[in-house]
Amino acid sequence: MNYTILALIAYILWTMLLLLSLAGFRTFYNKANNRKSLKFDASGNDVGGFGERLTRAHANCYESFVFVAGPMIVALATGSAAITNGLAIYMILARLAQSIVHIASVANIAIILRFVFFLVQFGIAAYWLILLLQKFA
Template sequence: MNASIIVLVAYITWILVLLLGLASYRSYMSLTGKFRGLKFKADGSDVPAFGNRLTRAQANCVESFSFIGGVLLVAIATDSTAITNGLAYILMGARLGQSIVHLISTSTLAIQIRFAFFLIQFGIVAFWLVKLFAKFL
């Protein structure tokens, strides 16, 4: 496997880990009586702070998958992973960093750090898109 494939699989795995954590958290809240009922708001606004952060971290990964996973899939499908391999692990590190900071805190500093991690991912994907356009247009 090459770096692009490994990162694509790792990204999907990270989404599933967060989803499992979210399902476990919500089950715990319901089973212990800390949350009445089985309906949770999709944005996590109806659970304590950590539950809200976990909900948003998982949703943010899914939201970002469209442009990160999409470009990785294009590179893999067109045998263009030479374009994406070099920065793939850095992108995944930034993705993990953004999620972990999101889980830890929503302080002003944490939000700025998360944004920096997002900008790294955005910049890498934008760079990849320029390279892919240059290759195919």
């Protein structure tokens, strides 16, 4: 089984689910608040609380795509998925966990936990890049 492909698909599906949730939330928000304008601030700070956290969790997924998915794409493109397969599931689990914590809370402990999940992703990506560089240098 190619865990790299599964992790990439999961990442893309997760980002799409967050986008769909955000669209649904904003539609509901407009109806509930009798808003005429369909414009929203990209930061989400105009929809408050949950809406802002959902907006930022979604944005964080596409902001992190390059370093989270990039090494997996390079590995697949170069026939090197053996490098990423072992940690691919952990990568996507850390990505999902970061988003879920982001949506759930902005308490200090949640922010620290979110950062830990970010560091897991960053560390795995750095490790993969080192292995890929060693292979092709």
